[in-house]
Amino acid sequence: MKRVFYHASVASFISIAVSLAICWAALKAVGSDLDFFAAAMCVVCPLVIAFPASAFTYSQKLKIAEAHKALEAAHNELAAMHQKLAERARLDDMTGLLNRSAFIASVEETRVSEGRGCLILIDADRFKQINDTFGHLAGDLALIEIAGAIRGASGQMHAIGRLGGEEFGVFAFSCSLIEARKLAEEIRAAVEKTHFAPDGTEPIPLTVSIGVVAARTGAGFSEIMGEADQRLYQAKRRGRNTVVAGSRAAA
Numbered sequence: 249m250k251r252v253f254y255h256a257s258v259a260s261f262i263s264i265a266v267s268l269a270i271c272w273a274a275l276k277a278v279g280s281d282l283d284f285f286a287a288a289m290c291v292v293c294p295l296v297i298a299f300p301a302s303a304f305t306y307s308q309k310l311k312i313a314e315a316h317k318a319l320e321a322a323h324n325e326l327a328a329m330h331q332k333l334a335e336r337a338r339l340d341d342m343t344g345l346l347n348r349s350a351f352i353a354s355v356e357e358t359r360v361s362e363g364r365g366c367l368i369l370i371d372a373d374r375f376k377q378i379n380d381t382f383g384h385l386a387g388d389l390a391l392i393e394i395a396g397a398i399r400g401a402s403g404q405m406h407a408i409g410r411l412g413g414e415e416f417g418v419f420a421f422s423c424s425l426i427e428a429r430k431l432a433e434e435i436r437a438a439v440e441k442t443h444f445a446p447d448g449t450e451p452i453p454l455t456v457s458i459g460v461v462a463a464r465t466g467a468g469f470s471e472i473m474g475e476a477d478q479r480l481y482q483a484k485r486r487g488r489n490t491v492v493a494g495s496r497a498a499a
Contacts, residue, residue, distance in 0.1 A: 340410040342388060343395035351409025352469050355419045358407065365421045365463045366428030369476035370398065370435065372414035373455040373488040386446045390454060393442050397454075401438040402431065416456075425462045429493040432458045436491055457483035460493035 338350035346354060359365060372394055379387040391414060398416055402408050407419040418435065420428045436458055445451045459479030463472050483492040 343392055343410050345395050345399070345416070346407060346409035348409060348411045351407055351411065351417055351419075354407040354409075355469060358419075358421055359463065364423070364465075365419055366423050366425055367461055367463055367472050367476045368418040368420060368428060368432045368435065369411075369459045369473070369480045370394075370416040370418065370432075370456050371458075371480055371484070373457055373484075375414040378452060382446065382449070382452065386452075389446050390444060390452070393444050394439055394454060394456065397438040397442050398435050401435045406431075419463075425460065425493060428460050428462070429491060432460045432491045432493065436489065440489065455489035457488045458491040459483055460491060 338346060340347045345351075355365075355367075372390070375387065375390070378390050391410075394414075395410065395416065398418065399408055402418050402420075406421060406423075407417075409417050411417045418431070420431055423431070436456055439454055439456045442454050443451055444454050457480055459476045459482070461472060461475040461479055479492045479494055483490045486492065
């Protein structure tokens with residue numbers, strides 16, 4: 249309110265000064281002097297008109313500025329919420345890893361710039377047995393534990409996702425097949441070391457089988473996935489809890 253009064257007062261003072269100057273010049277031009285009545289009119293009229301008009305105009309200007317500020321804050325909040333929703337839409341609700349579509353998109357986007365890389369396909373061993381014996385809640389908890397072990401072993405440099413059910417994927421960007429196989433072994437060992445005892449039961453062993461393939465230049469994700477899946481199947485046939493790697497899957 250003080251700011252409105254100040255600006256209205258300044259505007260009124262300027263209006264009065266201009267009014268007096270014009271009136272004085274006009275009277276001088278016709279050979280008259282500025283008397284008390286004329287001076288009073290030069291003061292009263294601008295004061296009556298300029299002060300309320302200026303006060304109203306400036307108060308409206310302040311309201312508009314505040315409205316713009318509130319609108320900008322609301323826009324920023326909406327943008328932040330939209331960003332959070334977009335990020336959540338990319339994640340698997342249970343494990344917090346990338347969901348299948350986001351994982352594939354991340355791999356395809358990064359392969360353009362990074363070039364080489366390897367797909368590590370991970371599948372929980374005897375997961376149906378855990379569900380059937382201990383219930384689906386225990387199965388969900390097992391998936392969360394496995395996801396945590398995969399994340400911990402993989403670090404932040406690679407794309408990590410839940411591809412569906414008990415299947416997970418890690419795409420090791422800019423890694424050779426040897427490096428990716430080493431990472432896969434670290435993932436396998438991390439899962440095996442996980443202490444999983446839901447509801448105070450006896451510890452339930454968790455293991456995974458892993459297939460690893462190098463992503464060949466020009467190969468689409470589905471083709472690379474198919475090759476990794478064959479390696480994963482070989483790991484299952486070799487007794488599970490093992491890693492099978494190769495530049496291409498055996499026919």
